[in-house]
Structure formats: structure tokens, C-alpha cells
Amino acid sequence: MPVISRLLSIPLRIAEIAFAAVVVGIIGHYLASFDSIDPWPQARWIYTEVIGGLSILLGLIWLIPFSSGFFSWPLDVLISFAWFAAFGILVDAIHHLPCGSIWSWEFRGDSVCARWKAAEAFSFLSAILWLVSALVGIWFTFRKRDTTAEATTTRRRWGRSRKVDAAATA
Template sequence: MPIFSRLLSVILRIGEIGCAAVVAGIVGNDLAHFDDADSFPNGRWIYTIVVAGISILLGILWLIPFSESFTLWIGDLLVSFAWFAAFGVLVNALDKMSCGATFDWEHITDGGVCDRWKAVEAFSFISAILWLVSAIVGVWFSHRTRDRRPVAGDGLRTGRRGFWGRRHAV
């Protein structure tokens, strides 16, 4: 396994776990502190924290180095789609609040609810991009290593004996 693709995979996994942990921490804190069910879109936060929890779990499991982790790119792609959906529901909810535009980053350090909401929105988008890049790296690695495998029909001897004990080229 090439060192570059393994190193890139580890860096992406650490970034994915970090972004998911930030999102889970902020959303979990907000869910714990708000009592009024009508004032905030709790369903969106619950979906986001579930996606963050799944991302943390899969990121830690897939961080374990083995060569088959690159073939799990379809899982990376599905988690990326889940993060893009979380980003979409957060943007939709932010439009209904009086926090300004989605990408309006003025007064981001004021410490209000809108600042935390925009931070969750930003980290969910970054996490979606990281999972998508991880899927692309997995596809690239899978197709690159698949092309290097020998094919039995290329005149290569398989090293196995035939039915009657004689060698033959397949």
C-alpha cells in the first residue's frame, strides 16, 4: 500500500472525526440547555447529532489501518451525503432565524446562538467535503490497485496443478 494514500487517508479520517466532534459538542450543548421545544428546530439538531455520532464511530473504526479500508468508499460517499443533508437542513433553519445570511460571517465571535449555529453549519459543510474527498481517494486507490493485479488469462502460470496433476497455462 502506498504511503501517500495511507497518510492522506489518516489525515482525512482525523479531520472527519474532529469536525464531527465539534458538531456533536456544540449541538449536544445546545440541546441540553434549551427547554422550549418550540423555539428551536430540535429535529434538525437531533438529525445532525446522529450524523455526527455515526461519523465519529465510522471514522474511528475506519482509521484502523488495513488495506480493505480503501474499498469502503461507498460508505464514505453515503456519510458525505448525510453531512450535505445535515448542512441543508441547518441552512434551511438558519433562514427562518434572525441570524443574517448563511455565509454572513460578521459578528461570529459575539457568543450568541447564531454564532454557534453558524459554527455547526460550517463544520458540517467541512465534514461533508472531507468525507467526499475520502471517498474519492478510496475510488482512486481501488481502481489503481485493481489495474495492477495479474489476470490469469495473460499467459501467467497459476502455480496450481490441474485435475490430472499436470501444469497448464490458463
């Protein structure tokens, strides 16, 4: 079973890194171009930048194939909630623009609305991917183990095994 969870985990981490990079690029462009606006919108965008940067960093670290990466699922849930908050911040910011519905994700072209819609869409999708990654980690951590193999053979130090009577272990 660890093979299946690893095969699921690697594409999820790559997609999380890519989606966070898209959001960081778009919001970073706006932060660089608007330096004389009210500090409150900049604080929201800086929060989104920090969450995106943290997602890229953690995604790269947890992309390294160790099984201990599956035990980081509480942080995956936390990052997912942070992405949902960033999505809410972007929805609130785009609400003041004449861009239409927040669920109308038509982000073709080079307009302001298209860029905001792209940042909004990728932040929502990133939140979903981090949540799915947490579910994979939970599944890996708490999956059902084969109890019959554990009852007949126990492992001693350095990988040597010995036979044990099933009645003696009960």
C-alpha cells in the same frame, strides 16, 4: 501507490472526527439548553447529532490502518450525503435568525449566530471531507495495475511465485 492513499486517508479521517465532534458539541449544547421547545426543531438537531455520532464512530473504526478501510467508499459517499442534508437542516434553522447570509461564516465570539455559523460551517466541511475520503477510496480500489508484472509472474498459494509464459496466459 497504497502509501500515498494511506497518507491521504489518515489526516482525512482525523479531520472528519474533529469536525463531527465540533458539530456534535454545538448542537448538543442547544439540545441540552432547550428542553421546552417545539419537537420539530429538536428532531432536526437530533438527526444532526446522530450523523455526527455515526461519523465519529466510523471515522475511528476506519482510522485503523487496514487496506479494507478503502473499500468502504460507498458508506463514505452515504455519510457525505447525510452531512449535506444536515447542512441543509442547519441552513434552514439559521434562516429564521437575524444572522445574515448563510455563506458569511464569521463565527468569532460567543453569540447564538456565531455558534450556529460554526455548526453550519463544520457540517459543510465535514460533508466535503467525507466526499474526498470516498474519492480516495475509489482511487485506491480502481487504480490501474501494472499488467506487465502480472503477465510474467503469478502468485500461487502461500506467496510462492512461478514463472509463466505471457502467451500461455492470453
